[in-house]
Amino acid sequence: MPELPEVETVRRTLTELVAGRTIERVTVTLPRIIQRPAEPEQFADMLAGRRIETVERRGKFLRIVLDELVLVSHLRMEGRYGLYRTDEPVEKHTHVIFHFTDGTELRYKDVRQFGTMHIFLPGEEFMCPPLNKLGIEPLDELFTPESLRCTLGRRTTKIKPLLLNQQYIVGLGNIYVDEALFAAGIHPERTADTLKKDEWSRLHAAIVETLGRAVEAGGSSIKSYVNGQGEVGLFQYSLQVYGREEEPCRRCGSVISKSVVGGRGTHVCIKCQPLGRSRRAAAGKLSDGVLPAPGSGKGRKGKQAANPVMKHFGNP
Numbered sequence: 599m600p601e602l603p604e605v606e607t608v609r610r611t612l613t614e615l616v617a618g619r620t621i622e623r624v625t626v627t628l629p630r631i632i633q634r635p636a637e638p639e640q641f642a643d644m645l646a647g648r649r650i651e652t653v654e655r656r657g658k659f660l661r662i663v664l665d666e667l668v669l670v671s672h673l674r675m676e677g678r679y680g681l682y683r684t685d686e687p688v689e690k691h692t693h694v695i696f697h698f699t700d701g702t703e704l705r706y707k708d709v710r711q712f713g714t715m716h717i718f719l720p721g722e723e724f725m726c727p728p729l730n731k732l733g734i735e736p737l738d739e740l741f742t743p744e745s746l747r748c749t750l751g752r753r754t755t756k757i758k759p760l761l762l763n764q765q766y767i768v769g770l771g772n773i774y775v776d777e778a779l780f781a782a783g784i785h786p787e788r789t790a791d792t793l794k795k796d797e798w799s800r801l802h803a804a805i806v807e808t809l810g811r812a813v814e815a816g817g818s819s820i821k822s823y824v825n826g827q828g829e830v831g832l833f834q835y836s837l838q839v840y841g842r843e844e845e846p847c848r849r850c851g852s853v854i855s856k857s858v859v860g861g862r863g864t865h866v867c868i869k870c871q872p873l874g875r876s877r878r879a880a881a882g883k884l885s886d887g888v889l890p891a892p893g894s895g896k897g898r899k900g901k902q903a904a905n906p907v908m909k910h911f912g913n914p
């Protein structure tokens with residue numbers, strides 16, 4: 599599924615391709631893509647004659663802003679947009695076509711058919727599903743170490759599923775959560791309430807840096823992702839842990855392991871991302887029954903200080 603960097607890349611290319619074009623008519627051949635209004639004919643009628651002004655993004659959703667309407671589009675697993683001339687053959691799995699007055703058309707193709715489109719009046723989209731319950735934008739200035747800690751810091755569940763939950767922070771999926779947790783040196787199975795203040799700061803920096811660099815690289819082309827012009831992203835070459843199970847960690851040389859956390863395949867370097875003092879002690883030192891006192895200076899603290907978050911990030 600495309601995550602924030604891929605959707606942001608689609609947004610940028612789509613803006614270049616379609617801003618300023620006027621929709622003459624719309625063809626829908628797979629009604630279930632259209633979620634709002636209920637009838638695809640009504641969807642087509644509402645869009646006819648509208649001019650596309652710009653394309654914005656909220657989380658993993660595209661907001662195609664038209665004059666006096668907003669089209670909210672989610673690509674889900676494999677949705678793709680492309681601009682074509684009317685005389686070009688329509689490819690298989692093309693489900694929605696926006697025919698423009700200038701003889702071009704925007705085609706929406708979706709092999710898996712999970713994508714969705716909703717139409718709203720401007721502003722209304724933020725009050726209704728699917729956008730109304732979305733959390734903070736991680737590339738927004740309101741996203742700070744403090745806002746991250748306030749949002750998640752008291753939760754007793756594992757950090758990885760919390761970061762994947764779009765109600766808290768939007769845009770992160772399986773790839774970038776694994777990458778950000780590695781960059782921050784935090785094990786995905788740590789529960790949020792065990793993270794120290796400096797770890798929240800490192801996690802915040804890692805999320806912003808990881809997403810920022812991935813946006814610059816045009817996203818990661820894993821499986822079928824391409825941007826609106828059919829170009830692949832390049833960030834997959836910079837991935838540190840995702841998809842690298844059994845390969846050596848680029849920071850310490852240990853083997854990257856893969857396990858399942860919260861139902862999702864999860865990539866970890868257990869040396870760079872220790873699971874934590876108490877659990878290690880519980881696993882290895884059950885006999886004495888005594889956990890090291892907080893702040894006793896053993897273990898992670900000194901190591902982390904000598905292990906700056908982003909130093910090794912982005913190696914090819």
Ligand SMILES: [Zn+2]
Nearest residue numbers: 847850867870
């Ligand atoms: Zn490592």
